[in-house]
Structure formats: C-alpha cells, structure tokens
Amino acid sequence: MKIAALALAITCTLYAAEPFPILIDTDCGGDDLMAIAFLLARRDAHIEAVTVANGLAHVRPGAENVLRLLELGGRGDVPVYLGRELPMRGTAEFPEAWRKSADVPLGPRAAQHTPQKQSAADYLAARLREHNRPVRILALGPLTNLGEALEHTPEGLRGIELVIMGGAVYAPGNLGDGGYFRTDNKTAEWNLYVDPPAAAEVFTSGARIRLVPLDVTNQVQIDARLLKAFRSKARTPLGEYVAAILKQHRADIRQGIYYAWDPLAAVAMIEPGVVHENPLAVEVKQSPPEEGRTAERPGYPANANVALSADAAGFREIFLRAFTRAGSAGAGP
DSSP, X not given: OHHHHHHHHHHHHHHHHSOEEEEEEEOOOHHHHHHHHHHHHOTTEEEEEEEEOSSSSOHHHHHHHHHHHHHHTTOTTSOEEEOOSSOSSSOOOOOHHHHHHHTSOXXXXXXXXXXXXXXXXXXXXXXXXXXXXXXXXXXXXXSHHHHHHHHHOTTTTTTOEEEEEOOOSSSOOOTTGGGOOOOSOOSOOHHHHHOHHHHHHHHTTTOEEEEEOHHHHTTOBOOHHHHHHHHHHOOSHHHHHHHHHHHHTHHHHHHTOOBOHHHHHHHXXXXXXXXXXXXXXXXXXXXXXXXXXXXXXXXXXXXXXEEEEEOHHHHHHHHHHTTSTTTSOOOOO
C-alpha cells in the first residue's frame, strides 16, 4: 500500500511539473520577440508552435526573426506557421515606418530552419480539434489567424485559455502614437484595429479570454533602470538578445513612452498574480470611427477577464530574473 501510494505521489509530482504546452500567435514586433524570449527562458513554459500574423512585421520577415530566436533559445524544433498577408476583412495595417523597422533581421545568425508549408489558420484549426490535448494560447498581434481558424472550426477555442495582448477598454486607443497615422478613431488599439472582424470572432468564441489591454500595459513602463539591469545582469544568450532590443528603443525608454506590452502578457500567462483581472463583457466595435474598439457591455455576461491593474515592480523582477544565469532555463545556441 505504501509503495503504491509513493508511486502515485511521484507520478502526480512529475505530471504537475510537466510544463503546459503553449501556442504563440505573434506579429513579431520587438516586444513580441521579448515575450517569446521570456517563455523560452522559463522552465515552466513549453512552446509547442508559433503562428505568425500579419501585423507589425510582415509575415515572412517576422517568421525569420522568430525562427532565429527559437534557435538561439535551443528550440529550433518548434514549428513556425505563416499567416495570411492581409486581414480577414479590409486592408488596415500598421504604419509603414514601424513595419520596415520590425522587418529588420535580429539575432546572431540566419535561421537554419524554415516555416512549415501548412498555413497558420489550417494548423490552428486542426490543432484546436484535438480536444484530448489541452493547450494554452498567447496572442500578441492582430487576431487574423485565430479568426480564420474559427471559420473552419467554430467551436475550436471554446474553453481554451487565451491570453490576448490588445484592446483598450477604458484607456484611450493608441492609433495616433508617434504621429504616423491620422485617424478619427481615438478608441482602438493597433492589434485589434487591424482586423476587427477576426477579433469579434475570437471574443464570441467561448474561449477563456484573459485580456491584457492598454489600460494595464500603460501602468508598466520599461524604464532606464530595467535597461541598465539587463546590460549588467542578463548574461544569458536570451538575456543579451533582449538587451539588444531594449537598446534599439532606448530613446523611447528615456522619454518614458516604452511599455511592457507583450512581455506583460507573457509574464501574466505564467505568473497570473502580476496583474489584477476583472470579469467584463467586452465587444469589438466594427464601424468607424470606433472600429476595433474593445468596449464594455454593462449588463451582459462576462466573456473576458480584463487586466486593469498590475504590479509593475513585480513584473520587472520576474522578467529580468528569467534571463539571469540563476533564473533561466539555461537554454543557449
């Protein structure tokens, strides 16, 4: 009896220690890559696949940067799938200057692996049909790939934990940031503005959505102290990679306008206590001048847990620690 109980305890311990598989849907901006690097550095996160959305980076250059990063993190085995080049509806896109910057190759060497032939949407639709294989999803860009997958598998996201960086519920939108884009839309955030129909599909899918909007990311600056700490303490290959991205944005950091957008979502997925969430009913507006706005619907059943406050100091500590020798998974090239 004691031996059986001991065997059961060991089995349970090993099962509990097994990292939960994560699918990442990303548009491959610098903050996306830092979020992916964080998950690569954590022992309790297992990236199963990456799907690339058309957003901040163009799809193919973005995929190349993801492949380089995965190889740097010792996970060149992770498959990468390409999404479509346009939203499900319309032709909205990020400012060209931002996209040109996001397309620049990052990392010490070209990727040895190539993207999969299967499309991102087809892969997601097939994977989401495998109900006996639980998975979590981290969505860091426009929701085009997930929206298109739902057209093939309408029930695919039901009950699945889906952490989304995007939207602005009570905070102003960010379409006018930097003066690159003129619009009357003052309420939408870029990720959901690019493809509102896809976002609407996702928000009505029955997924267990945890939304990390501008309301909370605006509270978590990446400041000069964190940049300095990365330079001095983050001596792992992944830490040096993140430090290089932060260095590229040091002008924005010094101005106090660089925030932990996607990194906060990644940290919140693994360490939920870093944010405080409220259950809300959220709809994605479809018509100008509010297309892409994530608006609360008072009196309706909640369809998302929305992060509205954060432990900024706690985030910085967790994020930095993942890239130090003591705190990282020890992955390298």
